[in-house]
Every structure is written in C-alpha cells, then in structure tokens.
Amino acid sequence: MMDALQQYYGYLFEDELLEEIQQFGSFREVKEGDILIEIGEYIKYMPLLISGAIKILREDKEGDELILYFIERGDTCAMTLSCCMEQKKSEIRAVAETDTQLIMIPVQKMAEWMSKYKSWQNFILQSYNERMTELLEAIDAIAFLKMDKRVLKYLKDKAMANHDDLINVTHREIANDMHTSRVVISRLLKSLEKEGHIKLHRNSIKVLDL
DNA sequence: ACATTAAGTGATT
DNA sequence: AATCACTTAATGT
Numbered sequence: 001m002m003d004a005l006q007q008y009y010g011y012l013f014e015d016e017l018l019e020e021i022q023q024f025g026s027f028r029e030v031k032e033g034d035i036l037i038e039i040g041e042y043i044k045y046m047p048l049l050i051s052g053a054i055k056i057l058r059e060d061k062e063g064d065e066l067i068l069y070f071i072e073r074g075d076t077c078a079m080t081l082s083c084c085m086e087q088k089k090s091e092i093r094a095v096a097e098t099d100t101q102l103i104m105i106p107v108q109k110m111a112e113w114m115s116k117y118k119s120w121q122n123f124i125l126q127s128y129n130e131r132m133t134e135l136l137e138a139i140d141a142i143a144f145l146k147m148d149k150r151v152l153k154y155l156k157d158k159a160m161a162n163h164d165d166l167i168n169v170t171h172r173e174i175a176n177d178m179h180t181s182r183v184v185i186s187r188l189l190k191s192l193e194k195e196g197h198i199k200l201h202r203n204s205i206k207v208l209d210l
Numbered sequence: 211a212c213a214t215t216a217a218g219t220g221a222t223t
Numbered sequence: 224a225a226t227c228a229c230t231t232a233a234t235g236t
Binding site: 171187 | 215216217218219
C-alpha cells in the first residue's frame with residue numbers, strides 16, 4: 001500500500017502525511033459493480049483512489065438513476081466532503097465502475113489534516129473545485145445538450161475512466177444511467193455509429209474519436 | 211433444439 | 224423522446 005501511495009500521491013503530499021495516511025487509512029479492493037456508498041447511509045470514510053474508477057449516481061424516489069460523474073485516481077468524492085462535515089446521510093450512490101483499489105480515510109482524520117497539512121488542504125480544495133466543475137458540466141449536459149450529445153459525452157467519460165476506448169456496456173445499462181429508455185439509446189447509438197463516432201458490438205462499444 | 215437476453219425497427223403519441 | 228409491438232441476432236443450457 002505504501003508503494004502505491006508513494007507512487008501516485010508522493011508528489012502531492014509530504015512524508016509525514018503519507019505516513020499518517022498509511023497508518024489510519026484502510027486499504028480496500030472492490031470489484032466492478034460493487035456499491036461503495038449507498039443513498040441514505042452515513043459517511044464514515046472518504047475514498048482515495050489508487051486505481052480503477054468509480055461512478056457517482058443520483059436517484060429519485062421512483063428508483064430511477066442518473067449519472068453525475070466518474071472519479072479516478074487522484075480524485076476524491078466531493079459529496080463525501082460536504083456530507084461528512086456535518087455527519088449527514090449520503091445524497092448519492094457510489095458504484096465501482098471497474099475493479100478498484102482505494103484507501104478509506106476516516107472522516108475525523110480528513111478534518112484534522114485539513115488544518116495540519118497544507119498539501120492536504122490544497123488537495124481537498126482542488127478536487128472539490130474539479131468536482132464542482134464536473135457537476136456543472138453534468139447539469140449543462142442535461143439542461144442544454146440534446147440526447148445524442150449526452151450519450152456521446154457519457155461514452156467518452158466512460159472511456160476515459162476506464163482508460164480504454166472499448167467499453168463493455170449494454171444499451172440497457174446506458175439507458176439506466178442516463179434515465180431514458182433502451183430503445184432511444186439504441187437509436188442514438190445507431191446514428192452515432194453512422195456519423196463515425198463509435199463502433200457498435202454486442203455488449204460493447206468502441207469510441208473512435210477521443 | 212429451445213429459452214433467454216441484447217439489439218434493431220416501424221408506428222404511434 | 225417515450226412507448227408498444229414485433230423482429231432479428233447472439234448466447235447459454
């Protein structure tokens with residue numbers, strides 16, 4: 001665990017902080033599809049990604065999902081930040097997008113480090129900022145972009161998060177993430193394929209123009 | 211060979 | 224953009 005920490009976060013954090021992370025954080029591995037945080041749960045840990053990716057979803061009363069954004073190595077969940085500050089329940093669901101390795105940091109520590117380490121403070125502030133930007137993008141996408149653009153954005157985001165232009169996903173799953181029907185997705189994907197943006201296969205899609 | 215699941219299509223609202 | 228109804232294609236048993 002120290003190796004990975006050193007490798008991916010060494011340039012960000014000072015040595016004492018790295019040691020504290022190692023001491024208080026617990027390493028965890030999850031498989032694709034595992035739920036890390038469920039809506040309504042109290043958040044006790046904040047995740048620090050080592051590898052893999054996680055997708056953040058919102059859900060309405062009827063159980064319909066809507067994707068907000070993906071997080072990767074070097075990211076933390078902004079919702080965790082706002083929720084854990086006041087020991088509130090989670091407003092979102094976090095699902096492992098791929099097999100993922102991460103370090104769970106107790107929220108008390110994260111508050112403590114805020115004042116103790118400048119680099120931590122910067123890290124939190126910066127990723128909070130990035131998340132905010134992505135959230136705004138997500139809102140823009142929903143409010144102003146047409147469905148076809150949204151699907152393409154979704155695919156590109158997903159390809160980025162996976163570090164792979166070949167995405168394993170069914171039309172059904174996309175429809176669920178985007179809160180629409182499968183038929184609509186099928187049609188949009190068809191037209192995107194005709195325009196040369198993607199290549200369709202059964203159970204997978206290849207993104208061509210990244 | 212049969213059942214199940216994913217994906218494609220036309221018509222309707 | 225959503226829904227229905229139906230077809231076709233791929234995959235599993």
